[in-house]
Amino acid sequence: xxxxxxxxxxxxxxxxxxxxxxxxxxxxxxxxxxxxxxxxxxxxxxxxxxxxxxxxxxxxxxxxxxxxxxxxxxxxxxxxxxxxxxxxxxxxxxxxxxxxxxxxxxxxxxxxxxxxxxxxxxxxxxxxxxxxxxxxxxxxxxxxxxxxxxxxxxxxxxxxxxxxxxxxxxxxxxxxxxxxxxxxxxxxxxxxxxxxxxxxxxxxxxxxxxxxxxxxxxxxxxxxxxxxxxxxxxxxxxxxxxxxxxxxxxxxxxxxxxxxxxxxxxxxxxxxxxxxxxxxxxxxxxxxxxxxxxxxxxxxxxxxxxxxxxxxxxxxxxxxxxxxxxxxxxxxxxxxxxxxxxxxxxxxxxxxxxxxxxxxxxxxxxxxxxxxxxxxxxxxxxxxxxxxxxxxxxxxxxxxxx
Amino acid sequence: xxxxxxxxxxxxxxxxxxxxxxxxxxxxxxxxxxxxxxxxxxxxxxxxxxxxxxxxxxxxxxxxxxxxxxxxxxxxxxxxxxxxxxxxxxxxxxxxxxxxxxxxxxxxxxxxxxxxxxxxxxxxxxxxxxxxxxxxxxxxxxxxxxxxxxxxxxxxxxxxxxxxxxxxxxxxxxxxxxxxxxxxxxxxxxxxxxxxxxxxxxxxxxxxxxxxxxxxxxxxxxxxxxxxxxxxxxxxxxxxxxxxxxxxxxxxxxxxxxxxxxxxxxxxxxxxxxxxxxxxxxxxxxxxxxxxxxxxxxxxxxxxxxxxxxxxxxxxxxxxxxxxxxxxxxxxxxxxxxxxxxxxxxxxxxxxxxxxxxxxxxxxxxxxxxxxxxxxxxxxxxxxxxxxx
Numbered sequence: 001x002x003x004x005x006x007x008x009x010x011x012x013x014x015x016x017x018x019x020x021x022x023x024x025x026x027x028x029x030x031x032x033x034x035x036x037x038x039x040x041x042x043x044x045x046x047x048x049x050x051x052x053x054x055x056x057x058x059x060x061x062x063x064x065x066x067x068x069x070x071x072x073x074x075x076x077x078x079x080x081x082x083x084x085x086x087x088x089x090x091x092x093x094x095x096x097x098x099x100x101x102x103x104x105x106x107x108x109x110x111x112x113x114x115x116x117x118x119x120x121x122x123x124x125x126x127x128x129x130x131x132x133x134x135x136x137x138x139x140x141x142x143x144x145x146x147x148x149x150x151x152x153x154x155x156x157x158x159x160x161x162x163x164x165x166x167x168x169x170x171x172x173x174x175x176x177x178x179x180x181x182x183x184x185x186x187x188x189x190x191x192x193x194x195x196x197x198x199x200x201x202x203x204x205x206x207x208x209x210x211x212x213x214x215x216x217x218x219x220x221x222x223x224x225x226x227x228x229x230x231x232x233x234x235x236x237x238x239x240x241x242x243x244x245x246x247x248x249x250x251x252x253x254x255x256x257x258x259x260x261x262x263x264x265x266x267x268x269x270x271x272x273x274x275x276x277x278x279x280x281x282x283x284x285x286x287x288x289x290x291x292x293x294x295x296x297x298x299x300x301x302x303x304x305x306x307x308x309x310x311x312x313x314x315x316x317x318x319x320x321x322x323x324x325x326x327x328x329x330x331x332x333x334x335x336x337x338x339x340x341x342x343x344x345x346x347x348x349x350x351x352x353x354x355x356x357x358x359x360x361x362x363x364x365x366x367x368x369x370x371x372x373x374x375x376x377x378x379x380x381x382x383x384x385x386x387x388x389x390x391x392x393x394x395x396x397x398x399x400x401x402x
Numbered sequence: 403x404x405x406x407x408x409x410x411x412x413x414x415x416x417x418x419x420x421x422x423x424x425x426x427x428x429x430x431x432x433x434x435x436x437x438x439x440x441x442x443x444x445x446x447x448x449x450x451x452x453x454x455x456x457x458x459x460x461x462x463x464x465x466x467x468x469x470x471x472x473x474x475x476x477x478x479x480x481x482x483x484x485x486x487x488x489x490x491x492x493x494x495x496x497x498x499x500x501x502x503x504x505x506x507x508x509x510x511x512x513x514x515x516x517x518x519x520x521x522x523x524x525x526x527x528x529x530x531x532x533x534x535x536x537x538x539x540x541x542x543x544x545x546x547x548x549x550x551x552x553x554x555x556x557x558x559x560x561x562x563x564x565x566x567x568x569x570x571x572x573x574x575x576x577x578x579x580x581x582x583x584x585x586x587x588x589x590x591x592x593x594x595x596x597x598x599x600x601x602x603x604x605x606x607x608x609x610x611x612x613x614x615x616x617x618x619x620x621x622x623x624x625x626x627x628x629x630x631x632x633x634x635x636x637x638x639x640x641x642x643x644x645x646x647x648x649x650x651x652x653x654x655x656x657x658x659x660x661x662x663x664x665x666x667x668x669x670x671x672x673x674x675x676x677x678x679x680x681x682x683x684x685x686x687x688x689x690x691x692x693x694x695x696x697x698x699x700x701x702x703x704x705x706x707x708x709x710x711x712x713x714x715x716x717x718x719x720x721x722x723x724x725x726x727x728x729x730x731x732x733x734x735x736x737x738x739x740x741x742x743x744x745x746x747x748x749x750x751x752x753x754x755x756x757x758x759x760x761x762x763x764x765x766x767x768x769x770x771x772x773x774x775x776x777x778x779x780x781x782x783x784x785x786x787x788x789x790x791x
Contacts, residue, residue, distance in 0.1 A: 110503045111520040115736045119726075161476070162722075244524045281731065282675035289676030296728060317672070317680055319641035324588075324634070340679035348722070348729055355725055 001090065003037050004030050013096050015048035021062065028066040031073045034090065035118070036080040036125075038105070041098035049271040051197050053303040060133040076128065079121030083114050099252060103245075135357040140193045140305055141401065142362035144353045145182055146295075147310040148342035149368040150205065151335035160366055160375040162347040167364070167377030168385045174392040175370050179208060181393040182308060182367075187211035189306045197268075197302040204291035204342075205312025215269065215304070217294055219287040219312065222273060226284050228259040229277050251278040272301070286314040288338050292345035299352040309349060310369070311342035339368075350377060363400040367393075376400045434494060437758040437789055456750065457661050457709040458771060461695065462510055463688055464554070464644065464667025466719045466733045466740075471685050473744055480685045483693035484746070488713070492748035493789060494757045500717045500741050500764040504733045509716040509764075510553075510666055511561055516768030516782025528560040528570075531781045534768045535575035536563055538662050541777035549575035550660045552651045554643055554668035555582075566781070575664065578654070580646040583622065584637060587630050626653045641687075644669040648691045652698045659704040662775075666716075667691065673719065676731050699749070710752055710774065712767065714745035747790060758789050 006029055011022045022029065022044055029037060043050075043058055050058070068076065086108050094101035109115045149155065160169060183201070190199035190213035201210055203218040210216035219226075236242055236250055256270035257263055259277075276297055282289035288311055295309045316334035346366040353362055364377040377383075378400045391399075463472075471477040473496075478485060502512045505523030512519045515531040535549040551562050559582070563574020622628045640646050644667045651665050667688050673681035692713055699705040720727030721739035733740045745762070748754070751774065765784035772779040773786040 107522075110736075113501070113518070119736060280676075282677065286675055286677050292676060293728070314677065317677070320643065320646070321638050321640055324638045334679075337677065337679035337683075340682070341677050344678035344730075351722060351729075 003032050003034055006030050010095050014045055018045050018047040021047055025062045025066050033077050033081040034085055035083040036077055038094040038098040038101040042102055045098055049268050051302040054301055064133050083118060138358045142358055143306045144349055144364040145308040146346035146349050146366040147369045148346055149339045151313045152339050155339060159343055159368060159373055163375050165384050167375050168381040168387055170374045171388045172390045173372045173374045173396060175372060178393040185397055186306050186308050190214050193305060198304055199306040200298050200304045202291055202294045202309040204287040219290045225259045229284060254278055287312050288314045288341035295349050296352050303356050313338045365400050434755045434757045437756040455708050457705050459663045459711040461692060461713045462666045463713055463715040465671025466717050467670050467685055467715045468719045468739060471682060480682055481689040483689045487693050488748055491754045492746045493752050495745040495762055496759050497761045498743050498745045498764055504717050504740055506716060507558060513764055513767055516765045516779050516784040526560055529564045532564050532566045532569035533574055534771055536569035536573045537777045537779045540573050547658050548660050549662040550654055551575045551577045551664045552647050553579055553666045578650055580650050581643055587634050627657055642669050644691055648695060655702055673730050681730055708750050710749040712747050715743045718743050762787050
């Protein structure tokens with residue numbers, strides 16, 4: 001089936017808001033090439049469970065596409081239209097399973113050496129979209145905070161190696177009440193600049209309290225969900241004929257209720273958390289990966305004004321000889337390895353924050369928890385600089401946001 | 403909003419800068435000279451008479467490694483053995499690109515055939531085109547014992563020979579899968595070793611049923627001259643599957659002395675778990691294992707002085723700056739960082755301490771091996787690397 005054959009009734013399986021949206025823009029959807037449309041429908045079909053920032057972006061994109069004349073569509077989507085699709089893809093139910101289509105399309109593009117052409121078309125389209133549908137101005141400068149190194153008493157290694165070129169390193173931070181100061185500051189920002197899903201606290205361990213106005217996610221808090229997921233995966237893997245593609249499809253269909261989450265919870269946030277665990281490689285096993293991936297996805301999707309992530313020690317990876325000689329020892333923690341993971345995670349946090357609107361004004365603070373080392377990236381602070389002056393956390397935060 | 407990455411420019415320009423960065427670093431750190439002016443008579447001309455005794459070892463620096471954790475200046479601390487021991491005696495190619503599918507099995511299969519294979523990365527299927535092992539054995543009439551593959555996981559069990567009609571079954575390499583061997587040796591006692599025996603870090607599930615030329619347990623004794631108890635006893639002293647692979651490879655060298663030995667390392671691919679420290683540890687371990695392998699070559703009378711060894715990653719990993727990826731964790735974007743890598747050649751017939759910047763492709767390896775060993779890889783789509791000839 002081709003997009004020009006689309007009918008309103010074919011969206012009957014979509015959730016209510018998504019269906020309404022698709023039908024309202026049916027004419028625009030019909031004009032798009034098959035190599036592009038399922039990527040858009042993959043976003044539309046989840047519209048009911050999207051964050052406000054995502055809904056706004058989809059609304060703008062569809063409005064923009066609806067306003068294009070046929071010749072403009074042809075020009076804009078030429079790169080996509082030139083890509084070939086297999087007959088199997090054309091016969092696929094891409095309306096109701098757009099994510100699976102995209103997955104299979106990706107494999108096809110790789111195998112037919114069309115991936116680079118697809119990348120170029122997608123990059124060009126993204127740039128056009130950004131130029132034509134600019135995001136709304138922010139109500140306050142974005143702030144990212146990464147707290148790393150929990151459980152490490154001392155570390156002689158070179159911290160914040162990748163971030164130093166972009167900000168100022170502080171070697172004498174007074175660590176007293178540092179975490180409380182940061183959490184209080186986040187709560188104050190949430191109070192002063194209220195926004196749904198606008199302020200996040202992600203903890204790789206147990207959350208250290210959470211203000212009601214802040215969206216909170218923690219590795220410890222999701223322990224029952226993670227256990228349910230791992231059990232579910234084990235059961236699926238044991239089924240005859242199960243393969244990686246089938247497992248991926250199965251995981252993509254899991255709902256919060258399937259993993260024991262309350263039915264009266266926050267549907268949008270619960271879906272987000274399930275996706276973090278089912279789509280993020282390693283998030284079910286390593287708390288540092290969970291914290292990093294949750295941060296990445298929260299920034300990409302919810303685009304929060306404030307995001308504080310606190311890393312905690314992950315479980316230790318046992319070497320082969322230990323597994324062969326004693327397979328029943330309880331899992332131990334690896335604080336030092338986790339610090340290295342989190343240091344890289346903080347760098348990725350900053351990179352992902354810089355992809356969002358208002359990047360040139362945003363601020364970022366990384367702190368070695370309980371210790372005197374920190375780094376701040378802010379438009380008012382020099383890059384690649386180092387300060388040895390004593391400073392407490394409140395002043396450091398003020399400096400980041402000054 | 404684009405994040406400035408210091409790599410602005412076209413993909414070709416980015417790839418060129420990556421290779422220049424490797425060259426400048428090697429020239430400074432390892433004292434290597436730049437090739438190009440050194441294209442006089444090949445050492446291989448002098449080595450022609452010894453061709454029959456020549457040995458070739460290919461090591462894939464497993465599981466995809468990026469520049470910034472290996473040969474770029476900031477990665478130097480992770481590869482002290484490669485840098486200080488192997489690079490000074492090698493010809494180093496700074497600009498190797500892989501234009502194929504960036505999955506480990508299909509990419510390694512492409513390395514062995516010299517064709518960008520398009521097989522399903524997660525299926526236990528043979529390559530479509532003849533492998534280097536088939537060309538080698540058929541053209542040079544070599545016995546089955548002369549070509550071996552040591553590969554990490556079940557997914558690689560079909561890599562020894564293609565299903566090409568004019569080559570194929572019976573003409574390929576024997577394949578040893580150390581993890582499979584370990585699983586068989588523990589005879590069902592692997593319930594708690596799931597993580598260790600996990601077949602492929604790209605997917606937690608994938609463990610295809612074996613079919614084709616897998617290495618049977620009883621061959622431990624017949625070929626490697628190892629009892630199951632001795633094998634398990636040694637395995638208990640090793641920290642990772644790649645260490646086990648090296649152990650098996652050294653055992654093969656002692657017992658069978660194959661002329662063509664292919665070793666695929668894979669520990670580095672733990673990066674898919676998202677733990678950066680484990681990824682870096684994997685690189686450091688692989689660096690050490692490469693040096694240990696070369697040391698084993700130099701101390702083995704069958705190999706010392708007549709062996710050429712190639713070390714190359716199958717591909718890189720995603721850049722920190724590609725929004726479609728998550729940095730080191732995966733190799734899914736197809737960006738320049740994930741496609742551009744390096745290759746080291748050292749030992750017999752190879753110029754020492756030379757760096758070459760000119761772009762080569764990963765599929766050029768098989769035609770180069772063909773030119774050096776004396777067989778014709780008729781279906782390969784790569785070209786012989788003239789700097790090696």
